[in-house]
Amino acid sequence: xxAHAHPELTKNQSLVFGSLxxxxxxLTAYAILDLLREDGFRAPLQVYRALDKLxxxxxxxxxxxxxxxxxxxxxxxxxxxAAAFAICEQCGDVIEFTPDEALKGLNDWAGAQDFTLxxxxxxxxxxxxxxxxxxx
Amino acid sequence: xxAHAHPELTKNQSLVFGSLxxxxxxLTAYAILDLLREDGFRAPLQVYRALDKLxxxxxxxxxxxxxxxxxxxxxxxxxxxAAAFAICEQCGDVIEFTPDEALKGLNDWAGAQDFTLxxxxxxxxxxxxxxxxxxx
DNA sequence: GAGTTTTATGTAATAATATAACGCGGTCTC
DNA sequence: GAGACCGCGTTATATTATTACATAAAACTC
Numbered sequence: 001x002x003a004h005a006h007p008e009l010t011k012n013q014s015l016v017f018g019s020l021x022x023x024x025x026x027l028t029a030y031a032i033l034d035l036l037r038e039d040g041f042r043a044p045l046q047v048y049r050a051l052d053k054l055x056x057x058x059x060x061x062x063x064x065x066x067x068x069x070x071x072x073x074x075x076x077x078x079x080x081x082a083a084a085f086a087i088c089e090q091c092g093d094v095i096e097f098t099p100d101e102a103l104k105g106l107n108d109w110a111g112a113q114d115f116t117l118x119x120x121x122x123x124x125x126x127x128x129x130x131x132x133x134x135x136x
Numbered sequence: 137x138x139a140h141a142h143p144e145l146t147k148n149q150s151l152v153f154g155s156l157x158x159x160x161x162x163l164t165a166y167a168i169l170d171l172l173r174e175d176g177f178r179a180p181l182q183v184y185r186a187l188d189k190l191x192x193x194x195x196x197x198x199x200x201x202x203x204x205x206x207x208x209x210x211x212x213x214x215x216x217x218a219a220a221f222a223i224c225e226q227c228g229d230v231i232e233f234t235p236d237e238a239l240k241g242l243n244d245w246a247g248a249q250d251f252t253l254x255x256x257x258x259x260x261x262x263x264x265x266x267x268x269x270x271x272x
Numbered sequence: 273g274a275g276t277t278t279t280a281t282g283t284a285a286t287a288a289t290a291t292a293a294c295g296c297g298g299t300c301t302c
Numbered sequence: 303g304a305g306a307c308c309g310c311g312t313t314a315t316a317t318t319a320t321t322a323c324a325t326a327a328a329a330c331t332c
Contacts, residue, residue: 010309030288043312048290053309064200065257067289067318084242086251095249101241106220106260109235114265115222121201123257124242129250146280165318179283184319189280203289203318 007057015039016050017059017071026068026094063087063094065123070094084122090131143193151175152186153195153207162204162230199223199230201259206230220258226267 009017019035020027027035029047041047051069054060060069061083072083073096082103086095099122110117145153155171156163163171165183177183187205190196196205197219208219209232218239222231235258246253 012310028289044290045292046311049309064259086246086249088251089254095251097245099238099241099245101244102235102238105235105237105241106258108237109233110222110260110262113222113231114268115224115231115260116263116268117260118225118262120261121257121259122242123200124246124251124253125256126246126254127252132250132252148281180319181321182282185280 010050012041012046013050013053015041016047017054020060020069020071023071025092026063026066026070028068032069061085061096063123064121065125070096072096082120084124086124086126086128088128088131089125090127093128093130095128146186148177148182149186149189151177152183153190156196156205156207159207161228162199162202162206164204168205197221197232199259200257201261206232208232218256220260222260222262222264224264224267225261226263229264231264
């Protein structure tokens with residue numbers, strides 16, 4: 001539960017970020033709630049409020065196609081709105097990456113349309129190399 | 137409610153596709169349900185089942201970041217998994233487009249990672265040109 | 273065309289995800 | 303110390319989506 005160069009986290013924010021970091025993968029808000037019951041969490045709102053802040057700080061990403069949340073892979077991940085995720089439908093693993101060419105293309109499109117970008121969601125679904133090897 | 141070169145739609149599928157086409161923008165499943173009550177719809181499942189098929193046929197897209205559905209902008213939109221959406225947070229308008237450069241970049245990334253793509257979600261959030269003009 | 277399988281349907285119940293509304297307590301600032 | 307703000311706790315509720323079971327209609331097989 002490293003300190004990070006981010007705003008001092010509150011107790012609830014630290015707990016939520018800790019669960020996500022420890023999980024090493026995506027968790028739903030309710031899964032986090034269950035993990036934190038022993039730490040005194042009682043209600044979904046405690047999780048959602050912390051997640052809102054963590055997403056705002058760029059420490060956590062929301063996976064829209066999974067309704068789940070994941071700790072940012074880049075321990076200091078500040079320059080954002082700009083991550084992409086590949087989600088393996090076999091093993092559930094999520095790979096975060098920065099798709100420079102795609103981002104350029106989308107930014108160009110937005111510029112040409114006079115569309116001001118607030119954020120982007122880029123999520124790939126499929127099967128990762130490891131799972132394909134395993135399959136007969 | 138044009139006939140399309142697609143599988144013959146069932147009655148429920150036609151009704152759902154019709155509401156989405158008429159709406160000219162995204163609708164949630166429950167919004168569709170309310171629109172179709174006068175046509176005899178009673179339960180969410182009637183909508184979700186039709187939507188599943190329509191998405192499978194490529195006639196409807198799901199907007200993950202909105203939990204909503206929209207009729208495909210390309211009346212015969214067959215070659216898919218490959219659309220992107222720009223969603224204006226002021227007026228709610230959705231622009232569907234095909235981001236060739238971005239798709240190339242993401243496909244290349246997947247190839248390099250040995251990740252087999254099943255589908256992609258690309259959604260841009262922001263403010264469209266028209267809304268920016270209106271703003272003081 | 274009788275039997276079988278598949279697909280679509282209707283309905284009720286429930287699960288999973290997310291927010292609204294209220295009140296309390298701390299910490300700033302002035 | 304009054305006011306503003308923020309985080310927190312709690313209850314209730316809203317929204318989105320699925321499970322489970324029964325019926326009916328279409329398509330396929332022999």
